[in-house]
Amino acid sequence: MPDEPAALDTPTVAPSRLHRAARRLFLIAGLTLVGFFAALYAVQANMIFPGSSTQGQPEAVVKAGPGEELVKLPTPGGEVVALFGPAQSADGRTLPDAASRPAVIFFYGNAMCLAYSSVEFDRFRRLGLNVIIPDYLGYGMSGGKPSEIGCRETAEACYDFLRSRQFPAGRILVGGWSLGGAVAIDLASRKEVAGLFAFSTFTSTLDMARTIFPLAPPAFLFKHKFESLPKVKTLKCPILLGHGRRDRIVPFAMFERLVAACPEPPAVLILDRADHNDYLDAGGAKLDRAILDLVQKAVVKP
Template sequence: MSRMFSLLALLAALYLAICAAVWVFQRSLIYFPQPLAISHPDTLLRLAVDEGEVLVSVRPRAGPNALIYFGGNAEDVSLNLPEFAQAFPEHALYLMHYRGYGGSAGSPSEAAIQRDALALFDRVHAAHPRVVVMGRSLGSAVAVRLASQRPASRLVLITPFDSLLKFATRQFPYLPIKWLLKDRFESSTYAARIRVPTLLVAAEHDEIIPRASTEALYRHFPPGVARLEMIAGEGHNTISESPAYLPLLRAAL
């Protein structure tokens, strides 16, 4: 009997150790900071934040139109500049490097990223009254929350999901994720508050985001606000390689 109790105690200790490790190291499983590839002085804006500066890759352009882009959790957003400059010639471009990414100060977290997104929008909107907000993968959660809090003109979500909490719960069903997860990215909550035209773009063979998650998010938008488009033959990381990708985004603007 004592051996059984010892075994149970060992298993309980191991389980608690796993939970503790998830609590401590979870953000290293969510965020994968990337270095900055395109860093010419005329393509960088430095946004002052509480921990120093957040870098924003930019293509300046005078006029009323601007586009703010939030990338995936392992994306160097500066690599989008050349193609975005061609695809959106009438828009000033602002591509934010999350904290810890591309030379931005600090460490990424949901709360910090959302504060920075609000600060960037306010700065951009002061110069451009029509601001499109666009986000891909993790960035889709940043974008939809921002658009629920600020007067975006349009919203574009690429390979979006409904909730990181739900996603993590499915991935780790034997862990108390509800109590452990710090950054939840509950996009569905914010989708219900969106009133501007919204495009959701999914990949037919997305191996990261289940189609059910994207469709669940779509159903949370008010009737008539959003539409869902599928790009055939592509996966989560290859969707931007499709010939249909940029024309679809351009048409949404």
């Protein structure tokens, strides 16, 4: 009987080493990813609220001019400081009927503070509107720490201030640029307002993160979401939305999604040559006219 061929030895050590190496590789990759997400979670407040570096700084101090008021408003998260100014004529004179005119709460972008918003403060007043602009909690002259909840408390404190000054909800408009637009949308979704305008505004911070980072962290790791898209769907006031086609920070597609989500077609102001940071300046007289048209449509006459 012929000899059977000898069985080949089956190597057992190499695959075991290969499996261990693969496990180590996946473990290292997993820990690296977890570490990245943990670091991003820890620093997200600094990334979303860079203007918080102005808190307590000399350059952030604002003094009220003639006829203006620097008001201090208590909130659960600390004291909010805001500047209020009565409506003016185009040449900067306080209007005698200012108290009966509409009021605007304006919210600035995330890298700003009240001291950097003097142009907007004067601009809206000279449209014949009473204006209040706050420093967010954690910013400029306000106390507290920066957060989405802090922005909400800031906004509601300004709204309550106007109501205490006998401005009815039907004469209060809210507006903002960039992050400020998200704050304005949030306030309009929670309080009765006459109208809303939001310029160069994103759909959410998570959507923004996904446009910047290839590996954006899961939604549950975001503490400050600013989810404007679902809030816009609930609004019951006239809306003005604007964006620059050359915006290199907030994608134009986010503006289109916000427009599509509005319950009724909003007024829109698209500036073909505007980027993100120059939108308000580039808007010029067109932007002023769009805001006045919104006021005309939205405000309940006394």
